[in-house]
Amino acid sequence: MGIFDWKHWLVILIVVVLVFGTKRLKNLGSDLGETIKGFRKAMNTEEEEAAKPQAQPTVQTATQSGAPLQPHTIDGQAQKVEDPLRKD
Template identity: 70%
Template sequence: MGLFDWKHWIVILIVVVLVFGTKKLKNLGTDVGESIKGFRKAMNDDDKPAEQPVPPAQPVHPQATSPLSQPHTIDATAQKVEEPIRKD
């Protein structure tokens, strides 16, 4: 007679039913099934690429062609600055 003999499982099942009752076990089984379905659905949703939102079209004004209404950009070049290492 091994540790996982079928007789042991019957005794464990009877004890669990006596402690929790059949109604709570049924609710527990339903909750576990729903959580597994939700997990699978979430995993399938992650596989699908998200749709890129389309930005709303901006109205064109007659004054939009003037140089002042264009966005301002700064043209610069980054330079590396070497600092001496201080020993305190």
Template identity: 65%
Template sequence: MGIFDWKHWIVILVVVVLVFGTKKLKNLGTDVGESIKGFKKAMNDDEKPADPNATPAQPAPPVQPQTTVNQPHTIDVQAQKVEEPIRKDV
């Protein structure tokens, strides 16, 4: 008995099919299968050795930021607390 009884699994399967519908479940299965295929392909691509005849890639030179008129400017300041006198005439 318990959750592993085959009768319980049948009831759960029927409820899932009624809630989601067969088309959504088919699409979900297809998406999961494609994800697994893509994962396996990526794992196999990582394991292949690099081509010994290939030249190493040259790093790109650093890009210098360009300043334009419409860019906001940052002002670096330090905040200070200012105590104002209490007004008694209010």
């Protein structure tokens, strides 16, 4: 008995068919199938891209460019930030 009784499922099926009609239910089924196929295709594409070896970035040395490499510096200044919620 309960919700798994075949009679309950039959009544639910009849109500759904009466409310939506058979054409709309048929379109819903095919749309759901296309959606699942698209999802699987996207997942397979992502897996294939992840399996490909990533190209290593090349590092240019002084001998390759012909000129010595210049060091890069970052200019900045540290500042102390006071926490307005903290009371000492």
